[in-house]
Amino acid sequence: MRLDTDTFREIADSLVRNKRRSLLTGFGVFWGLFMLLFLIGGGAGLKEMLSKNFAGFANNTVILISSNTSKPYKGLQEGRYWNFEYKDVERLRQMVPELDVVAPMISAWSGNVAYGSHSSSASVKGITADYDKVETSQIKYGRFINEMDVEQERKVCVIGKDIYNELFPDGGDPCGNYVEVGGIHLRVIGVDFSSGNMSINGRASRTVTMPITVAAKIYHRGNTVDIICITGKSGVKMTSLESRLRSVMGRQHSFDPTDEQAMVILNTQQIFSIVDNLFRGLNFLVWLVGLGTLLAGAIGVSNIMMVTVKERTVEIGIRRAIGALPSEILSQILMESVSLTLLAGSFGIVFSVLMLSGLEAITKHEAVFQIGFGTAIVAALLLAFLGALAGLAPALRAMNIKPVEAMHDE
Amino acid sequence: MQIELHNVHKTYEGAQPLHVLKGIDLSIEKGEFVSIMGASGSGKSTLLNILGILDSYDEGEYIIDGRLIKGLSERQAAGYRNRTIGFIFQSFNLISFKTAVENVELPLFYQGVNRRRRHELAMEYLDRLGLKDWAGHYPNEMSGGQKQRVAIARALITHPQIILADEPTGALDSKTSVEVMELLGQLNREEGVTIIVVTHESGVANCTNRIIHIKDGIIGEIEENREHKASAFGTTTVMK
Numbered sequence: 246m247r248l249d250t251d252t253f254r255e256i257a258d259s260l261v262r263n264k265r266r267s268l269l270t271g272f273g274v275f276w277g278l279f280m281l282l283f284l285i286g287g288g289a290g291l292k293e294m295l296s297k298n299f300a301g302f303a304n305n306t307v308i309l310i311s312s313n314t315s316k317p318y319k320g321l322q323e324g325r326y327w328n329f330e331y332k333d334v335e336r337l338r339q340m341v342p343e344l345d346v347v348a349p350m351i352s353a354w355s356g357n358v359a360y361g362s363h364s365s366s367a368s369v370k371g372i373t374a375d376y377d378k379v380e381t382s383q384i385k386y387g388r389f390i391n392e393m394d395v396e397q398e399r400k401v402c403v404i405g406k407d408i409y410n411e412l413f414p415d416g417g418d419p420c421g422n423y424v425e426v427g428g429i430h431l432r433v434i435g436v437d438f439s440s441g442n443m444s445i446n447g448r449a450s451r452t453v454t455m456p457i458t459v460a461a462k463i464y465h466r467g468n469t470v471d472i473i474c475i476t477g478k479s480g481v482k483m484t485s486l487e488s489r490l491r492s493v494m495g496r497q498h499s500f501d502p503t504d505e506q507a508m509v510i511l512n513t514q515q516i517f518s519i520v521d522n523l524f525r526g527l528n529f530l531v532w533l534v535g536l537g538t539l540l541a542g543a544i545g546v547s548n549i550m551m552v553t554v555k556e557r558t559v560e561i562g563i564r565r566a567i568g569a570l571p572s573e574i575l576s577q578i579l580m581e582s583v584s585l586t587l588l589a590g591s592f593g594i595v596f597s598v599l600m601l602s603g604l605e606a607i608t609k610h611e612a613v614f615q616i617g618f619g620t621a622i623v624a625a626l627l628l629a630f631l632g633a634l635a636g637l638a639p640a641l642r643a644m645n646i647k648p649v650e651a652m653h654d655e
Numbered sequence: 656m657q658i659e660l661h662n663v664h665k666t667y668e669g670a671q672p673l674h675v676l677k678g679i680d681l682s683i684e685k686g687e688f689v690s691i692m693g694a695s696g697s698g699k700s701t702l703l704n705i706l707g708i709l710d711s712y713d714e715g716e717y718i719i720d721g722r723l724i725k726g727l728s729e730r731q732a733a734g735y736r737n738r739t740i741g742f743i744f745q746s747f748n749l750i751s752f753k754t755a756v757e758n759v760e761l762p763l764f765y766q767g768v769n770r771r772r773r774h775e776l777a778m779e780y781l782d783r784l785g786l787k788d789w790a791g792h793y794p795n796e797m798s799g800g801q802k803q804r805v806a807i808a809r810a811l812i813t814h815p816q817i818i819l820a821d822e823p824t825g826a827l828d829s830k831t832s833v834e835v836m837e838l839l840g841q842l843n844r845e846e847g848v849t850i851i852v853v854t855h856e857s858g859v860a861n862c863t864n865r866i867i868h869i870k871d872g873i874i875g876e877i878e879e880n881r882e883h884k885a886s887a888f889g890t891t892t893v894m895k
């Protein structure tokens with residue numbers, strides 16, 4: 246087989262001058278590769294976007310939420326509602342030494358925040374300084390709530406990014422200004438730019454965070470607490486602590502420790518692993534569908550090449566009659582097939598790259614959808630292989646065309 | 656080149672095997688200009704295909720210049736087809752997606768001649784055949800006579816010692832037929848190429864120096880035609 250520019254010219258001519266045939270043949274491969282890469286990129290981007298929802302969350306966090314009991318206990322009826330209280334924090338620390346952070350939280354669903362003539366809707370969180378270890382903030386201006394704020398019931402708050410943008414459209418450092426929340430003026434001490442969406446009680450960007458002691462006053466909570474977030478010390482498996490958490494809280498608040506509904510235990514690790522599994526499944530599907538389409542494209546190439554070879558019987562007969570070797574015919578058809586798949590495939594790669602960057606633009610560059618360079622190279626190699634495979638049967642058939650068949654041109 | 660056939664047989668296998676050539680004995684000297692005539696179905700094309708090593712024969716001997724042409728390897732056969740023999744077909748058999756000059760170049764492509772040299776030579780031959788201005792045209796943009804001249808240029812470009820033409824004038828009008836036959840005659844006289852033309856037109860046969868008749872798969876009468884007077888239709892026209 247000769248591999249010089251002349252041979253390539255010969256192949257290029259035969260492909261370019263039979264455009265309709267080439268287009269028809271190449272389309273399947275183009276589409277197959279586009280589908281594969283688009284799905285791969287799209288899947289990865291989607292995963293990243295979803296993962297961002299958990300951004301900043303310590304992944305061994307457990308959230309305890311009080312709820313209605315579902316079993317009668319010690320003479321108490323089922324269906325009773327109970328609340329955490331502030332002292333439970335200390336209680337949990339002592340009874341379950343494996344815990345690292347125990348952070349109580351008061352949440353008030355939505356309310357209004359106002360600054361001058363600007364106002365914005367927000368959810369309110371009352372927290373202790375520890376909470377920053379559960380859901381990491383990204384402080385852009387100022388600082389986060391500290392222990393002194395909590396102890397001294399300072400009327401201060403940290404506002405989320407969206408609220409900041411709406412209340413302070415001119416930008417700049419808002420710290421020191423007072424915003425009004427639930428009839429009380431709070432001094433802004435920080436802006437949190439974190440973008441996680443899984444934040445307890447609404448998005449971080451739409452949250453006003455204040456000392457738990459202040460929130461208790463504003464919303465008349467007395468000693469009760471809505472949620473307790475806990476994290477384990479390193480190496481501690483949170484699922485193994487669940488029954489002890491139930492029995493400690495059950496003893497205090499008089500519910501059956503086996504009553505799983507009385508206290509909801511949300512384990513972020515479990516949620517992460519569910520999402521992870523989901524994406525593993527999705528990934529598998531992506532490859533299955535993508536490779537399937539690609540393979541179907543290659544089989545299409547093979548079929549059309551087969552028909553093409555039949556159509557070209559006389560041409561090939563002529564080539565043989567003027568001195569082409571069977572091996573030269575074989576390599577010509579094979580190389581036509583490989584070139585066509587590579588060319589069509591490259592268009593598929595380019596098209597999918599364009600579509601993926603379009604997707605990135607549409608999602609405001611929240612995640613990377615683009616396929617890597619390595620993926621593209623692997624795809625190209627795969628294509629060359631598929632092209633050769635697809636061309637094999639037609640090429641063998643072409644090779645067996647006899648010179649006399651040049652005569653059958655009537 | 657001297658061509659010799661001894662008792663050549665050819666049977667087309669199939670549902671109904673057809674014994675087409677039933678013992679052909681023929682000898683053609685180097686530099687001859689002969690025609691093979693016969694009724695339709697008498698086996699003319701079959702014989703010519705065997706002479707051109709486009710097809711195989713079942714029995715007997717085909718000898719070119721003392722060399723037996725039988726059981727050749729693909730490479731040897733391709734070599735003969737490429738360098739020794741030029742073939743001209745009734746239906747021209749140009750490749751439709753190639754221009755005139757590219758069609759003429761093609762045999763040299765398979766010889767591994769480089770692109771520039773190939774193009775030069777092809778242009779030279781097209782010029783000789785008066786087709787220089789048509790070099791860039793595709794076959795479907797040319798007349799039958801022009802296409803046949805392109806095909807002749809393609810057959811000539813490798814300097815073959817033998818040119819085989821199967822009804823080269825079959826698709827041409829009488830005026831063009833005369834031109835093509837004169838061209839072949841000129842080639843034969845000036846370059847000493849052995850030319851064998853298959854035809855069923857007596858006028859065409861009359862242009863050649865010897866007329867071999869084939870009937871029912873065997874060689875019949877052989878007419879010497881040095882004077883070119885064999886035709887009942889006159890010597891200056893080709894009767895259609």
Ligand SMILES: Nc1ncnc2c1ncn2[C@@H]1O[C@H](COP(=O)(O)OP(=O)(O)OP(=O)(O)O)[C@@H](O)[C@H]1O
Nearest residue numbers: 667669673675694695696697698699700701702855
């Ligand atoms: N490939 C083939 N398979 C089977 N039979 C064939 C084949 N080629 C030719 N024949 C038959 O062999 C016989 C001789 O055919 P051939 O083409 O040699 O005739 P011919 O003398 O060239 O006729 P024409 O003047 O019509 O071209 C015919 O009966 C034809 O049908």
Ligand SMILES: [Mg+2]
Nearest residue numbers: 699700701821
């Ligand atoms: Mg014939």
